[in-house]
Amino acid sequence: MYPQSLQVLIERFRQLPGVGEKTAERYALSVVDMSQEDAEQIVQAIMDVKKKLTYCRTCGNLTEQEECEICADPQRDHKQIFVVQSAKDVLAMEKTGEYHGVYHVLNGLISASKGIMPEDLTIDALVKRGKDASEIILATNTTMDGETTAMYLDKLLTEQCPNVLITRIAHGLPFGGMLDYADEMTLAHALSDRRTMGSKE
Amino acid sequence: MYPQSLQVLIERFRQLPGVGEKTAERYALSVVDMSQEDAEQIVQAIMDVKKKLTYCRTCGNLTEQEECEICADPQRDHKQIFVVQSAKDVLAMEKTGEYHGVYHVLNGLISASKGIMPEDLTIDALVKRGKDASEIILATNTTMDGETTAMYLDKLLTEQCPNVLITRIAHGLPFGGMLDYADEMTLAHALSDRRTMGSKE
Numbered sequence: 398m399y400p401q402s403l404q405v406l407i408e409r410f411r412q413l414p415g416v417g418e419k420t421a422e423r424y425a426l427s428v429v430d431m432s433q434e435d436a437e438q439i440v441q442a443i444m445d446v447k448k449k450l451t452y453c454r455t456c457g458n459l460t461e462q463e464e465c466e467i468c469a470d471p472q473r474d475h476k477q478i479f480v481v482q483s484a485k486d487v488l489a490m491e492k493t494g495e496y497h498g499v500y501h502v503l504n505g506l507i508s509a510s511k512g513i514m515p516e517d518l519t520i521d522a523l524v525k526r527g528k529d530a531s532e533i534i535l536a537t538n539t540t541m542d543g544e545t546t547a548m549y550l551d552k553l554l555t556e557q558c559p560n561v562l563i564t565r566i567a568h569g570l571p572f573g574g575m576l577d578y579a580d581e582m583t584l585a586h587a588l589s590d591r592r593t594m595g596s597k598e
Numbered sequence: 599m600y601p602q603s604l605q606v607l608i609e610r611f612r613q614l615p616g617v618g619e620k621t622a623e624r625y626a627l628s629v630v631d632m633s634q635e636d637a638e639q640i641v642q643a644i645m646d647v648k649k650k651l652t653y654c655r656t657c658g659n660l661t662e663q664e665e666c667e668i669c670a671d672p673q674r675d676h677k678q679i680f681v682v683q684s685a686k687d688v689l690a691m692e693k694t695g696e697y698h699g700v701y702h703v704l705n706g707l708i709s710a711s712k713g714i715m716p717e718d719l720t721i722d723a724l725v726k727r728g729k730d731a732s733e734i735i736l737a738t739n740t741t742m743d744g745e746t747t748a749m750y751l752d753k754l755l756t757e758q759c760p761n762v763l764i765t766r767i768a769h770g771l772p773f774g775g776m777l778d779y780a781d782e783m784t785l786a787h788a789l790s791d792r793r794t795m796g797s798k799e
Binding site: 398399400401402403405406408409410412413414415420422423424425426427428429431433435436438439440442443444445446447448449450459460461483484485488491 | 599600602603606607609610613615616621624625630632634636637640641644646648661684685686689692
């Protein structure tokens with residue numbers, strides 16, 4: 398058995414997502430081998446994140462201010478709202494450079510199996526700000542929970558924000574994807590969401 | 599781009615062995631979602647490891663005392679020394695319950711490519727305590743560096759501790775291993791280290 402303090406650190410590392418016994422052991426032993434300074438920097442970084450980071454009061458994105466950079470940017474189209482599951486998705490979308498509206502981060506998905514209900518998410522805030530929007534784009538992942546959440550939001554927003562266009566991001570083949578590798582659901586979506594090409598569009 | 603404090607934590611997590619950009623991002627975001635208490639426990643565990651853990655003055659194993667539990671145990675055979683690369687190997691061997699001697703942890707392997715020389719390891723201490731031993735078992739991994747280190751130690755210990763039996767752990771097929779999946783080196787070792795079976799032994 399490892400010394401007590403090492404054993405405790407292994408258990409703590411196991412709380413990180415997807416980390417098993419062997420990986421936690423490797424991480425803990427790497428901390429042992431680390432310089433005192435490097436270890437202190439990790440500790441400081443964890444404490445800083447807990448102290449400084451908060452959720453944007455408008456969209457729920459992660460920020461160190463009251464409002465995130467995107468919501469505070471007057472250049473962006475504040476009437477177009479892109480609804481995602483988590484802050485990670487905001488970053489992924491921002492990397493494309495293709496979107497110039499604002500976001501709304503649900504901080505989760507409705508999930509019967511995990512016991513996550515609509516009231517656990519930032520849906521109230523979305524309905525409230527959604528009333529002034531021109532378009533709300535539902536961009537939850539195409540998983541079971543993502544689809545459920547999108548359907549729930551579509552119904553709710555159509556009722557509550559009747560003058561707003563509610564859209565869903567397109568489903569289909571990933572770029573570079575091959576037909577024979579795609580699953581049936583993806584192919585079915587790619588077919589039903591097909592569009593005319595080029596000059597005919 | 600993520601807020602500064604989150605970006606810093608992602609970079610810190612990347613210092614853990616085998617952690618890439620995506621994994622570091624997932625870990626950092628899980629810290630954001632963690633309760634304040636859970637985050638503080640990780641921080642405390644890291645600080646405890648850096649403060650309390652040290653290397654056993656006799657064998658180089660990890661311990662919170664001056665001497666590790668194994669070296670301090672009068673029941674063990676202190677004349678049989680099992681030489682390994684790291685503290686992790688001690689734990690792996692202890693789990694077998696088959697070994698009742700003591701250990702010597704080199705804290706690394708001789709490696710030309712990484713610039714690790716014999717003087718960077720605990721070899722001096724091994725030679726010193728080895729003089730009183732009856733057997734020294736070289737159990738470095740069967741990698742290139744592990745083999746190099748074993749060969750170096752064999753030569754050195756044969757000279758410096760002439761009355762001590764120097765042995766190397768057996769190489770061969772892993773338990774449950776299949777011939778057609780084994781690499782050539784393993785098969786060659788398994789053949790040359792073959793032994794007579796049962797009553798003929």
